[in-house]
Amino acid sequence: MRDLEWKELALFYSVESSQKFLDKVYTKRGIEEPKRYAFKNSERFIFFIKHAESFYKQASLSPLEIKPILLFYGMSQLLKACLITTDPSYPSHASVLAHGVTARKRKKQNYCFREDEVKVQRNGLCIHVMKQLFGMSGLEEERYTMKKLLTAIPELRSVFYFQERKHWITKVELNDNLISVPEPAVIHYNMSDSRFAEYMNHHLNWSFLKKDKNRLIFHIDQKDSQPWSSPNLLYHLEKNEYYIPAQRDQFLHLPEIIIHYLVLYNVGMIARYETEWWYELLTQHVSDDYVIIRQFLEITERKFPYYVFNFLEQFL
Structure with a gap:
């Protein structure tokens, strides 16, 4: 421990x-x-x-x-x-x-x-x-x-990939209250950029700010930016990395x-x-x-x- x-x-x-x-x-x-x-x-x-x-x-x-x-x-x-x-x-x-x-x-x-x-x-x-x-x-x-x-649970990502050859979560970048979602993540949701932005705003209350190169930038509230309280972002403790589900129906909101x-x-x-x-x-x-x-x-x-x-x- x-x-x-x-x-x-x-x-x-x-x-x-x-x-x-x-x-x-x-x-x-x-x-x-x-x-x-x-x-x-x-x-x-x-x-x-x-x-x-x-x-x-x-x-x-x-x-x-x-x-x-x-x-x-x-x-x-x-x-x-x-x-x-x-x-x-x-x-x-x-x-x-x-x-x-x-x-x-x-x-x-x-x-x-x-x-x-x-x-x-x-x-x-x-x-x-x-x-x-x-x-x-x-x-x-x-x-x-x-x-x-x-x-x-992000620390189990490699276990599930080894057993199933499938990624269940996708890495995103968190800076203060800004989330950067890579374009491949949007593609996996089978959505256009505008539809993805609308979906995240409606279901997660994330505010779309802009598209920067191949990433969509969102503003999130304080609760979502804290690993212990976020119902949407997934946090990897050892790597200090953040993830979201790779598919939209995988959000638990817990x-x-x-x-x-x-x-x-x-x-x-x-x-x-x-x-x-x-x-x-x-x-x-x-x-x-x-x-x-x-x-x-x-x-x-x-x-x-x-x-x-x-x-x-x-x-x-």
């Missing part, structure tokens, strides 16, 4: 510092009685992060067989720390305590992880995070396949934090309850699912704490 993010998150391991931080956040958000809530939540805020660190550090030392379970519980604790900054009364009722996701019943024969899907529940942690952290609504009962979620939560929930459920399939995959390497799951776990172990610190850092 990357120690850097945990060193930065450990800056909050002081009641005095956390109290000041939460007071600042609540004041900025216009929450009534910010000092009272900051005093009430400062220790809880620290405990959520410390508990998450314990899960992640144990996961880094653990075999692959149980790693998804530890990572998922660590991820959940980090999300609860983030929720305290937006919902000072969290948890205000029991319905927000469940995971908020369900996986479909699996068939014992010919099961393929990439074709499996999860569904967002009407209540629980998932939908509460969507609403409180990202202002998203209307996604209750929404279903997502593992493949559609995983192809939106921040990557939610994508990781949905995938890791499903992998964790498999590790807990589908023991026979799970051990066959890990010991016999019978399908490409093994490589995808293994690499995803390596990526989320590094990337999720990075995104959480980025979320908290915006208030510093």
Whole structure:
């Protein structure tokens, strides 16, 4: 695991510092009685992060067989720390305590992880995070396949290309709030330049500025220019590169934090309850699912704490 993010998150391991931080956040958000809530939540805020660190550090030392379970519980604790900054009364009722996701019943024969899907529940942690952290609504009962979620993680680009000889995402350039989309990307969308510009404006709220040589330049809002919050841009942490889906029907309009939560929930459920399939995959390497799951776990172990610190850092 990357120690850097945990060193930065450990800056909050002081009641005095956390109290000041939460007071600042609540004041900025216009929450009534910010000092009272900051005093009430400062220790809880620290405990959520410390508990998450314990899960992640144990996961880094653990075999692959149980790693998804530890990572998922660590991820959940980090999300609860983030929720305290937006919902000072969290948890205000029991319905927000469940995971908020369900996986479909699996068939014992010919099961393929990439074709499996999860569904967002009407209540629980998932939908509460969507609403409180990202202002998203209307996604209750929404279903997502593992493949559609995983192809939106740029670090898995080379894995999918190796297995399928197909690129699912296309590199773009980000400078401040300006996105530069290469002409080949427009061609893959089977659109003219004007139609592409209109499509991006309507579906992503990107404002077309001009065409410069073989690139289309758009202005995007602040939310889209931050990797942790963008529902449209895909960010490669190691390469510091940005991507968009290679096809228009591949847009999920989900921040990557939610994508990781949905995938890791499903992998964790498999590790807990589908023991026979799970051990066959890990010991016999019978399908490409093994490589995808293994690499995803390596990526989320590094990337999720990075995104959480980025979320908290915006208030510093």
